[in-house]
Every structure is written in structure tokens, then in C-alpha cells.
Amino acid sequence: MTDEMTARAIRSAWRASEQSLYSIGGGDVERYQLAVRLVRAIVDELGGVRSTDELVDRWPQAAEIVAGALDGTGLTLGALPLDQVAGAAFALRHAALQAEETRRARTELIAAARSDGADWVVLHETGDLLAGFADPYGSTRMHLGSGLAIVAAVQPDLTTGVAVRTLTVVRLDPHTGDLVDDDPGIADLTYSDSASFRSGEAALREVVEETAAAERIG
Structure with a gap:
């Protein structure tokens, strides 16, 4: 498992990639739409990842995961940077997993409190x-x-x-x-x-x- 300091740096890099990818200027609508479609396809490829820790551990295989998404959809990167597209997808999947983990933790806290008669x-x-x-x-x-x-x-x-x-x-x-x-x-x-x-x-x-x-x- 990746140590916490490294994991934080990786997650920070994902967020930076997400911001850079979607800060597409010049009114290039087609490029923006391609970025959105690519990110969605990669997120689908990451659907089997069930925890934020596992997602961080999968980051070294990002290029392979992107390749799998491209093969499955027939899309191409075009002029989009692979690292930004991958980082944005990992950031989106991380947000979803984090929400799931937070909800699960809340549910467990509530159940424990009820059990204690609080x-x-x-x-x-x-x-x-x-x-x-x-x-x-x-x-x-x-x-x-x-x-x-x-x-x-x-x-x-x-x-x-x-x-x-x-x-x-x-x-x-x-x-x-x-x-x-x-x-x-x-x-x-x-x-x-x-x-x-x-x-x-x-x-x-x-x-x-x-x-x-x-x-x-x-």
C-alpha cells in the first residue's frame, strides 16, 4: 500500500490535472467534449476499484488503464495530454469512492449509536x-x-x-x-x-x- 504522504501528493496531482484539463481556452468545444468523453470512459474502466487506497495503488498502471478505455470505446487522445486525462479520471473516481466511504462510515456511526441507546x-x-x-x-x-x-x-x-x-x-x-x-x-x-x-x-x-x-x- 502507498504511504500516506505519497498518496496525498498523488491525489493533489489528480486535482491539478483535472483543473488543467478542463481549463481549455479558445472556445474549442470539440476538444472539451472529447476530454469529457475520455474521462468518463476511463472512470468506467476504474469501476472495479472499490476503495480510495486501491485507486492510489492503481495509479502506476494509468497508461494501461487509459489504453484499455481507448480500445473499448474507439476513442483517441488526439492532442490531449495522457497524464491530464488520466489524472482527471482518477480524480473523478476518487471523489465518488470518497463519498461512498464517507456514507458508509456515517451509517456505521449511526448504527453503533442506536445500539448504545444514544x-x-x-x-x-x-x-x-x-x-x-x-x-x-x-x-x-x-x-x-x-x-x-x-x-x-x-x-x-x-x-x-x-x-x-x-x-x-x-x-x-x-x-x-x-x-x-x-x-x-x-x-x-x-x-x-x-x-x-x-x-x-x-x-x-x-x-x-x-x-x-x-x-x-x-
């Missing part, structure tokens, strides 16, 4: 609330009974640009954590300091629980 589950938490933009905080806490989730984030104030803490309630699928409604009309709050943010978060949990109880009764 009322809430933390689906995501990163960063440091006190670090501002140096290490931006973000979290998603879902109420298991309703799927209502509190999304916390640190982001710039639109007027001053300083870091503010925000709390938003969204509705997720209570079994998978997939987004169902990004604005169920419960809360969209902003705080200037960490202490008020934490108090607001605790109060918002109570609001969510009360809303969930009312929905069950209704």
Missing part, C-alpha cells in the same frame, strides 16, 4: 473552536430519533471578515445521514465568541428535541 450521534467533527481560521472548527451532530442535525462551523463575517461561529439545523436521513432538507426552518444562528456558541449549541439541542417530540405527536 439520543445523538456525532457524524463529523474537525478543527479547534478556539483556533479561528488557523484550524477551522466544524461538526455535525444528529438527533437519532428525527434526523434533525446541528451543523456547526467557523466562517468569516460577511461585513467584517472576522471569524464567527455558526449553528444551522438541517434534516438528514436518520439511518444514513444523507441530506434530506438543508433548511427545515428551525435555526440559523451566529455567535462572535466560543462561550456564547457553546451555550447556544446546548440550547439548540433542546429546541431540536422539542421539535422532534412535537413531530412525533403530530
Whole structure:
């Protein structure tokens, strides 16, 4: 298996290739359309790859994989750079695999929390609330009974640009954590300091629980 530092460099190169490939100037529509078709064909060729780690390990065979896609479709690279086309395809497949792995991890967290008899589950938490933009905080806490989730984030104030803490309630699928409604009309709050943010978060949990109880009764 490729070491993590090398894997990060490879993934970064894929993203750069994707950006370069699709930054086709001069209104060359045919070239752009060919790039899209080629990338799609290579992604199909990578359909049997089932994890992001496996995808990284397959990168040294990129030229062979591209050749297989070309043989299967009858397409040609034309003037398109092989490394950019391959990198863009690997980037697209990586995004899909990453989404699958994230969804699978959420589902496992939810199932474990239900098994433990919990009322809430933390689906995501990163960063440091006190670090501002140096290490931006973000979290998603879902109420298991309703799927209502509190999304916390640190982001710039639109007027001053300083870091503010925000709390938003969204509705997720209570079994998978997939987004169902990004604005169920419960809360969209902003705080200037960490202490008020934490108090607001605790109060918002109570609001969510009360809303969930009312929905069950209704």
C-alpha cells in the first residue's frame, strides 16, 4: 500500500490535472467534449476499484488503464495530454469512492449509536473552536430519533471578515445521514465568541428535541 504522504501528493496531482484539463481556452468545444468523453470512459474502466487506497495503488498502471478505455470505446487522445486525462479520471473516481466511504462510515456511526441507546450521534467533527481560521472548527451532530442535525462551523463575517461561529439545523436521513432538507426552518444562528456558541449549541439541542417530540405527536 502507498504511504500516506505519497498518496496525498498523488491525489493533489489528480486535482491539478483535472483543473488543467478542463481549463481549455479558445472556445474549442470539440476538444472539451472529447476530454469529457475520455474521462468518463476511463472512470468506467476504474469501476472495479472499490476503495480510495486501491485507486492510489492503481495509479502506476494509468497508461494501461487509459489504453484499455481507448480500445473499448474507439476513442483517441488526439492532442490531449495522457497524464491530464488520466489524472482527471482518477480524480473523478476518487471523489465518488470518497463519498461512498464517507456514507458508509456515517451509517456505521449511526448504527453503533442506536445500539448504545444514544439520543445523538456525532457524524463529523474537525478543527479547534478556539483556533479561528488557523484550524477551522466544524461538526455535525444528529438527533437519532428525527434526523434533525446541528451543523456547526467557523466562517468569516460577511461585513467584517472576522471569524464567527455558526449553528444551522438541517434534516438528514436518520439511518444514513444523507441530506434530506438543508433548511427545515428551525435555526440559523451566529455567535462572535466560543462561550456564547457553546451555550447556544446546548440550547439548540433542546429546541431540536422539542421539535422532534412535537413531530412525533403530530
